[in-house]
Amino acid sequence: MLILALIYLAFISLGLPDSLLGSSWPLMHLEFAVPVDRAGIVSMIISGGTIISSLFSHRVIKRYGTAKVTVASVAMTAVALLGFSLSLRFHWLFFLAVPLGLGAGAVDAGLNEFVAEHYAAKHMNWLHCFWGVGAMLGPMLIAVFTRLGGGWRSGYFNISLVQFALVLTLLAALGKWTEMEHSKSRQHSATKEGTKKHSLLAPLKSKGAPLAMLTFFFYTSVEASVMLWGASYLVNTKFMAPETAAGWVSLFFLGLTGGRMLSGFASMKLSSETLIRIGTLLVLGGLIIMALPVPTLLATSALVLVGIGLAPIFPSMLHLTPVYFEREIAQAAMGMQMAFAYTGTTLMPPLFGRLFAVTSFRLMPYILLFCAVGMLACTTRLAALGGKNPHPAKVLTS
Incomplete structure (x- = not known):
């Protein structure tokens, strides 16, 4: 039950960054003095990183396990969001978009497969509902921190703190989650499953x-x-x-x-x-x-x-x-x-x-x-x- 609760939190965390760029860009592009359409470049870099990490996630997860990959991925998004809040030049966002996309893709593919294999269909629906909650909260938090005078940087900074807090929480439960994964693996140890190497395709x-x-x-x-x-x-x-x-x-x-x-x-x-x-x-x-x-x-x-x-x-x-x-x-x-x-x-x-x-x-x-x-x-x-x-x-x- 503890692991499932953490996965629910992780899905809220997964949704938070997805709507941040769009909701904060009207302020960001003015501060960076770039055309409004430049957000598309940042968005495509994020999406590219997400696609790449989704494709290769099975190899990383097979080696390190879903728990460790989830912790590392959330940490990557936390660092990227913190970097966004501290960026002094627009082109910094290009580099920070890479770990943001890579982290999102790995945790998304990893958690979806873990839930699909271990839990009933109701949890998959509710987890994606919680992703929607995170996606709705992102613009709301940007609006709140902007009204408080902190601007979009304050929004990104505080949301990165939420991500770092989740990293610490996941680390605290890492042992229990890893043991759950190992227990599942042992159930298949007598079979040939997991011994074959499969290509990406x-x-x-x-x-x-x-x-x-x-x-x-x-x-x-x-x-x-x-x-x-x-x-x-x-x-x-x-x-x-x-x-x-x-x-x-x-x-x-x-x-x-x-x-x-x-x-x-x-x-x-x-x-x-x-x-x-x-x-x-x-x-x-x-x-x-x-x-x-x-x-x-x-x-x-x-x-x-x-x-x-x-x-x-x-x-x-x-x-x-x-x-x-x-x-x-x-x-x-x-x-x-x-x-x-x-x-x-x-x-x-x-x-x-x-x-x-x-x-x-x-x-x-x-x-x-x-x-x-x-x-x-x-x-x-x-x-x-x-x-x-x-x-x-x-x-x-x-």
């Missing part, structure tokens, strides 16, 4: 693996695009005031976070495959409503429906990783899935934004519908193929 050789990877790519393409362009869509197609549009997008976040809390309870009765199917159908329904010439209130409500629909898909897919992939490559598969997810987050929103800029934001629901249909096709085919293994968490009490 080994997960792609599994039947259905491309479908799983594409599901994560399609999912994050939809989620990140709504996060980035949802307000612009409402302003440009429904002629809504920017502040009102921002309020509706915040309700999308609320639907996403609250939906994951509800999905945790629903997972006690429904399978992960069923939750994915229901969620995808809700996303399709919301996007179809947005594409139709409906009143503004209905279109904005559909945006919230999309958030609720997206809620169970990502954590449920992660929880099925030990089912779809053999145990010895499950961690590598988790890292690769996270890499595909971050690739979708990094590449597709800017590409879609460019497309909308030269055409019209009215295309947005149609483009996202294509991604949602792709997600439905992939998950339906995956469910038809069936899993390779019973879920390991089903034998645990949680």
Whole structure:
């Protein structure tokens, strides 16, 4: 129970830095005297580090264990955030973005696989709900410290202190967590599992693996695009005031976070495959409503429906990783899935934004519908193929 509580704290910690750059950039770019679009460079470096560490996380975790990698990764993010708060020149952020991205990717892939293998589906949903809490707290803390006169630097500094406090807490429980990992490893010591060496691309050789990877790519393409362009869509197609549009997008976040809390309870009765199917159908329904010439209130409500629909898909897919992939490559598969997810987050929103800029934001629901249909096709085919293994968490009490 102690380890699970620490993982919940780690997920809040994981969400905190994700929204800091966007919320503090209006002040940062003025202080550094750089164009407003330079945030994209920093963001891409962070995402690049996250993708790389996700891909190689299985090798590092296999050698050092999830517990030690989590401690080191949180420490990297803490140091990076502290560095952001002390940066005197804009180009310093380029170097600090590297450990921030590397740390986030390793801890994300490591914890997701650990939870998928050791705990019930409800915890995966609730943990990602807690990530949403962290992501919402980040901008709030920046706003509070700015109003108190400390500016964005004070926000970054104090959030880095929170990360350092988590590092100390994790260190205190390191022995217990490591023993839990060793105990699990001993259960498989009589088998050949863990003795084979697998290449980085080994997960792609599994039947259905491309479908799983594409599901994560399609999912994050939809989620990140709504996060980035949802307000612009409402302003440009429904002629809504920017502040009102921002309020509706915040309700999308609320639907996403609250939906994951509800999905945790629903997972006690429904399978992960069923939750994915229901969620995808809700996303399709919301996007179809947005594409139709409906009143503004209905279109904005559909945006919230999309958030609720997206809620169970990502954590449920992660929880099925030990089912779809053999145990010895499950961690590598988790890292690769996270890499595909971050690739979708990094590449597709800017590409879609460019497309909308030269055409019209009215295309947005149609483009996202294509991604949602792709997600439905992939998950339906995956469910038809069936899993390779019973879920390991089903034998645990949680």
